[in-house]
Amino acid sequence: MIEFKLPSLGADMEEGKLLEWKVKPGEVVKRGQVIAVVDTSKAAVDVEIWQDGTMFEQVVSIGETVPVGTVLATLLAPGETPEQAALQKREVPPARPAPKDVTAPAAAVPLATTLAQRKPVSPAARKRARELDVDVDKLPGTGPHGAVTVEDVEKAGARPVPPPADRHAEMRKAIAAAMSRSKREIPHYYLSETIPMQRAAEWLARENEKRSVTERILMGALQLKAVALALAKAPELNGFWRDGAFQPATGVHIGVAISIRQGGLIAPAIHEVDKKSLAELMRALSDLVSRARAGSLRSSEMSDPSITVTNLGEQGVEAVFGVIYPPQVALVGFGRLETRPWSENGQVLALPLVTATLSADHRASDGIRGARFLAELRERLQHPEEL
Amino acid sequence: MSRLSYREGMRQALREALAGDPRVFLMGEDVGRYGGTYAVTKGLLEEFGPERVRDTPLSELGFVGAGVGAALGGMRPIVEVMTVNFSLLALDQIVNHAALYHHMSGGQFSVPLVIRMATGAGRQVAAQHSHSFENWYASIPGIKVLAPGTVEDARDMLAPALADPDPVVIFEHVQLYNMEADVPEARNADIRSAAVRREGKMVSLITYGGSLSKTLQAAAELAQEGIDAEVVDLRVLRPLDSASILASVRKCRRAVVVDESWRTGSLAAEIVARIAEEAFYDLDAPPVRVCTEEVPIPYAKHLEEAALPQPAKIVAAVKAALGR
Numbered sequence: 250m251i252e253f254k255l256p257s258l259g260a261d262m263e264e265g266k267l268l269e270w271k272v273k274p275g276e277v278v279k280r281g282q283v284i285a286v287v288d289t290s291k292a293a294v295d296v297e298i299w300q301d302g303t304m305f306e307q308v309v310s311i312g313e314t315v316p317v318g319t320v321l322a323t324l325l326a327p328g329e330t331p332e333q334a335a336l337q338k339r340e341v342p343p344a345r346p347a348p349k350d351v352t353a354p355a356a357a358v359p360l361a362t363t364l365a366q367r368k369p370v371s372p373a374a375r376k377r378a379r380e381l382d383v384d385v386d387k388l389p390g391t392g393p394h395g396a397v398t399v400e401d402v403e404k405a406g407a408r409p410v411p412p413p414a415d416r417h418a419e420m421r422k423a424i425a426a427a428m429s430r431s432k433r434e435i436p437h438y439y440l441s442e443t444i445p446m447q448r449a450a451e452w453l454a455r456e457n458e459k460r461s462v463t464e465r466i467l468m469g470a471l472q473l474k475a476v477a478l479a480l481a482k483a484p485e486l487n488g489f490w491r492d493g494a495f496q497p498a499t500g501v502h503i504g505v506a507i508s509i510r511q512g513g514l515i516a517p518a519i520h521e522v523d524k525k526s527l528a529e530l531m532r533a534l535s536d537l538v539s540r541a542r543a544g545s546l547r548s549s550e551m552s553d554p555s556i557t558v559t560n561l562g563e564q565g566v567e568a569v570f571g572v573i574y575p576p577q578v579a580l581v582g583f584g585r586l587e588t589r590p591w592s593e594n595g596q597v598l599a600l601p602l603v604t605a606t607l608s609a610d611h612r613a614s615d616g617i618r619g620a621r622f623l624a625e626l627r628e629r630l631q632h633p634e635e636l
Numbered sequence: 637m638s639r640l641s642y643r644e645g646m647r648q649a650l651r652e653a654l655a656g657d658p659r660v661f662l663m664g665e666d667v668g669r670y671g672g673t674y675a676v677t678k679g680l681l682e683e684f685g686p687e688r689v690r691d692t693p694l695s696e697l698g699f700v701g702a703g704v705g706a707a708l709g710g711m712r713p714i715v716e717v718m719t720v721n722f723s724l725l726a727l728d729q730i731v732n733h734a735a736l737y738h739h740m741s742g743g744q745f746s747v748p749l750v751i752r753m754a755t756g757a758g759r760q761v762a763a764q765h766s767h768s769f770e771n772w773y774a775s776i777p778g779i780k781v782l783a784p785g786t787v788e789d790a791r792d793m794l795a796p797a798l799a800d801p802d803p804v805v806i807f808e809h810v811q812l813y814n815m816e817a818d819v820p821e822a823r824n825a826d827i828r829s830a831a832v833r834r835e836g837k838m839v840s841l842i843t844y845g846g847s848l849s850k851t852l853q854a855a856a857e858l859a860q861e862g863i864d865a866e867v868v869d870l871r872v873l874r875p876l877d878s879a880s881i882l883a884s885v886r887k888c889r890r891a892v893v894v895d896e897s898w899r900t901g902s903l904a905a906e907i908v909a910r911i912a913e914e915a916f917y918d919l920d921a922p923p924v925r926v927c928t929e930e931v932p933i934p935y936a937k938h939l940e941e942a943a944l945p946q947p948a949k950i951v952a953a954v955k956a957a958l959g960r
Contacts, residue, residue, distance in 0.1 A: 371889075372917045392921055393958070
């Protein structure tokens with residue numbers, strides 16, 4: 250019997266509210282399949298399962314809020330019969346610790362599967378939802394294929410959905426908890442480096458001339474890729490501090506800090522950034538931003554960023570020294586891209602420059618490694634064609 | 637009230653038609669001396685004589701054509717084609733002649749012809765004798781198509797069909813002839829509308845002919861599980877009573893169409909299309925079809941049963957439409 254437990258979808262998550270079951274008892278599930286939607290205080294997250302099996306019993310019902318680690322459902326392992334599982338259920342105490350790999354990410358999540366799926370809502374339910382002013386995207390569906398039906402809408406119309414102000418307050422609380430923990434536990438050190446961006450800017454301009462408007466690449470994607478490649482020189486920045494030791498990450502999964510329009514912040518991961526082409530990365534980035542703002546992220550994106558990149562350049566600051574998101578051990582910041590004086594070969598030139606910073610966990614790495622990382626980052630950005 | 641079988645109801649209607657109008661006569665294979673392949677015309681030869689109850693050779697094209705000619709000439713022929721399977725031989729007379737003369741003659745001629753035929757599977761008579769082609773006929777402008785699914789309709793639909801100035805095809809499902817029911821003495825002369833055979837509000841089950849009783853059985857099973865299904869009997873397959881279909885679907889918001897034709901291009905497909913076109917925003921689930929599996933109808937009993945719509949399949953389809 251497989252126990253499907255509520256995973257931690259970020260260090261700051263203590264509990265989650267089950268919004269929807271995506272599979273019914275008796276349905277076969279595949280590793281990586283989304284089987285439930287859980288509301289963390291930050292977003293409604295599609296939660297994936299990491300084992301093949303057959304849905305057996307749904308322990309937690311829709312609308313319940315339970316702590317991380319609670320068994321949400323039990324599944325039959327391949328070949329297991331319901332009778333065997335029922336027997337095992339009686340033998341095994343419910344508080345058994347979760348196997349370590351339950352929340353481990355898949356090696357690679359193909360881009361296609363991360364695209365947001367349209368929620369099934371029956372035509373009649375949509376019509377009724379408009380009349381009752383109910384937001385169908387927030388409703389659990391009980392119709393065929395989990396579709397929202399008129400009955401679901403009318404049930405929701407009868408009790409008002411919690412006002413958005415609540416979610417905002419919840420998110421604030423979650424950020425407060427994570428950042429306090431970070432500053433309480435993580436001995437940060439900070440480094441900064443000014444990087445000439447003329448080559449990168451010119452190359453990008455030429456490159457984008459060849460592309461249609463929708464396919465254009467933003468400087469942000471270039472910077473992400475450079476960070477991912479530079480991490481090869483400083484692997485101790487890419488991973489987690491857990492149980493008093495550094496654990497290297499299995500891939501470069503960069504958490505991208507995305508501000509939510511209503512306020513607040515979320516940093517879901519783009520997986521395997523070092524292995525993606527710039528075009529793939531750009532697509533992944535726009536997809537992630539739009540889904541983060543629509544509140545439809547997947548559990549692997551929420552739980553496994555191995556380093557975070559934040560870019561406050563658009564907000565007009567020169568440099569940003571970030572607070573590390575535990576249990577990660579580093580955060581890279583980019584400031585505003587701006588033409589400033591720069592001296593090169595005894596001459597003072599006006600060049601586009603950007604200040605890149607590194608906040609790193611001194612328990613996991615030393616300044617010299619951080620310095621090597623920033624030097625490599627600068628170097629990578631001088632050869633944009635290789636990114 | 638009187639207790640009648642579907643066969644007796646149909647025979648009573650034929651007898652009344654022969655007695656009431658000297659222009660009416662019967663024609664078909666074995667309708668006279670043998671009393672009809674399904675014993676519908678038993679006794680009518682003795683009662684009305686060989687002029688009015690005429691046995692024909694095994695030549696569907698010939699005797700249906702003769703019926704068209706007789707109708708053009710002022711008679712009111714009732715032609716029995718033994719089964720829909722053999723009517724394929726007479727399609728040219730029905731589709732190209734009977735259905736079109738009114739149009740081709742600029743309204744000068746009408747063809748007041750009634751063609752009766754048995755249809756459907758379930759009697760272990762194998763693939764060539766088990767077809768359901770009501771949908772073919774129901775797609776042809778110029779004819780009306782009726783499918784009595786109750787004893788009362790078997791008795792009552794013939795008279796208005798005869799009174800109609802245009803060709804009318806009546807399909808009698810072979811499984812219905814022995815069905816008995818108490819029917820009122822008063823006649824229902826309606827050949828325009830569908831009928832709600834069971835009222836409900838959670839799902840609209842739309843069907844006709846031989847599938848009606850299976851659908852009612854499924855509805856009864858569903859009721860025991862708290863699922864309140866409405867059953868709509870189409871009765872008239874052309875022109876379809878869209879208004880009644882849509883009214884039921886709008887009320888129940890879910891539709892399951894049960895039809896013994898093969899799924900592809902079936903009458904069920906046409907009904908689902910109309911629902912999608914006209915009641916889309918009233919739907920709470922995709923419409924579902926329960927049709928015959930797309931195989932030649934098997935001879936073996938268990939395979940034949942598996943190929944056809946059955947109450948269990950209807951129950952399963954309804955539950956799927958309800959997300960249960």
